[in-house]
Amino acid sequence: MHILIADDETPARRELRYILETLAPEGTYYEASNGDEVLDLVEREPIQVLFLDINMPGPDGLEVAATIIDGPEPPLIVFATAYDEHALRAFELAALDYVVKSPAALIDMPHIAERALRDWGDVVRRREMERALQESENRYRSFVEHFQGIAYRVRVPGRSMEFLQGAV
Numbered sequence: 001m002h003i004l005i006a007d008d009e010t011p012a013r014r015e016l017r018y019i020l021e022t023l024a025p026e027g028t029y030y031e032a033s034n035g036d037e038v039l040d041l042v043e044r045e046p047i048q049v050l051f052l053d054i055n056m057p058g059p060d061g062l063e064v065a066a067t068i069i070d071g072p073e074p075p076l077i078v079f080a081t082a083y084d085e086h087a088l089r090a091f092e093l094a095a096l097d098y099v100v101k102s103p104a105a106l107i108d109m110p111h112i113a114e115r116a117l118r119d120w121g122d123v124v125r126r127r128e129m130e131r132a133l134q135e136s137e138n139r140y141r142s143f144v145e146h147f148q149g150i151a152y153r154v155r156v157p158g159r160s161m162e163f164l165q166g167a168v
Contacts, residue, residue: 002046006032006061007053007080016051016080035059042068047075054081076119 001024007013013031020027030045032038035058041047050068054061061079068074 001027002030002048003027004030004032004038004041004045004047004050004075006035006038006050006056006064008033008056009053012053012080020051033057035061035064038064039067042071042075046073050075050077051080052077054079 003020003024005013005016005020007016010033013033017029017031021029030041030047032041034056037058038050038052038056039059042050052061052065059067061081065077065079069077
């Protein structure tokens with residue numbers, strides 16, 4: 001799992017990374033201290049879960065989220081910020097969660113992180129199903145286009161099937 005922790009405060013990044021590495025030691029971790037670094041990392045690396053501060057230099061967390069959610073496979077986003085007034089906008093941008101940084105939030109952070117890691121598996125399964133459905137739909141369209149103008153009847157006497165070709 002590829003996890004990006006974006007916060008302009010180094011101690012906040014370290015604390016969150018410590019919690020996440022305890023929950024998912026097999027993860028690959030990235031850190032960013034401003035919005036431009038986040039956008040660059042999301043473009044270059046297969047980020048799956050993004051823990052995102054709102055008040056950062058460069059594009060803020062909300063601007064970053066608005067930019068990346070329209071990508072082909074956007075990461076799950078958990079906002080971790082000191083500002084509670086941005087929660088509505090964060091959820092409009094499809095945030096998985098919104099955590100206001102406080103001593104109490106640190107107690108909940110392992111549960112929130114665990115949920116994000118678990119939900120990523122659901123996202124992967126849903127995306128795989130969507131790709132398979134799209135592939136099946138494309139094969140069906142190709143089949144229909146190939147046989148356009150030809151009519152087929154199917155007879156099922158007993159258990160055998162007979163295909164009869166006829167002109168339209």
